[in-house]
Amino acid sequence: IGVGLVGFGLFFVLFGILLYFDSVLLAFGNILFLSGLVFIIGFRRTFTFFFQRPKLKGTSFFFGGVLIVLLRWPLLGMLLEAYGFIILFSGFFPVAFGFLGALTNIPILSKLLQKVGDSSSMV
Numbered sequence: 001i002g003v004g005l006v007g008f009g010l011f012f013v014l015f016g017i018l019l020y021f022d023s024v025l026l027a028f029g030n031i032l033f034l035s036g037l038v039f040i041i042g043f044r045r046t047f048t049f050f051f052q053r054p055k056l057k058g059t060s061f062f063f064g065g066v067l068i069v070l071l072r073w074p075l076l077g078m079l080l081e082a083y084g085f086i087i088l089f090s091g092f093f094p095v096a097f098g099f100l101g102a103l104t105n106i107p108i109l110s111k112l113l114q115k116v117g118d119s120s121s122m123v
Contacts, residue, residue, distance in 0.1 A: 002037070012026070012028050027066075062080075
């Protein structure tokens with residue numbers, strides 16, 4: 001249930017951005033994303049993740065952005081949310097990029113990436 005809620009939340013946020021920051025879709029996506037996160041890791045762990053002392057700045061920007069989106073200021077709210085998201089998950093980015101770099105060790109993907117890299121177009 002949690003993964004589905006997070007997936008639908010991300011879909012609605014991206015769809016809201018594509019539709020020129022539609023505040024209803026963005027608000028619905030934010031609510032679905034946060035509720036899915038609670039379903040995945042639990043209420044207590046979600047609370048302790050967001051409200052650790054070093055992460056309070058990111059948490060305040062993220063939840064402030066959610067609140068501003070709910071108050072129908074979608075562009076400003078999404079900017080605040082993005083800044084808060086970057087602050088909150090900045091420790092996770094090196095792990096994610098390391099994982100993406102390790103994907104090139106898979107034989108099928110490495111051959112595909114070589115073919116894409118070797119193709120030269122004269123356009």
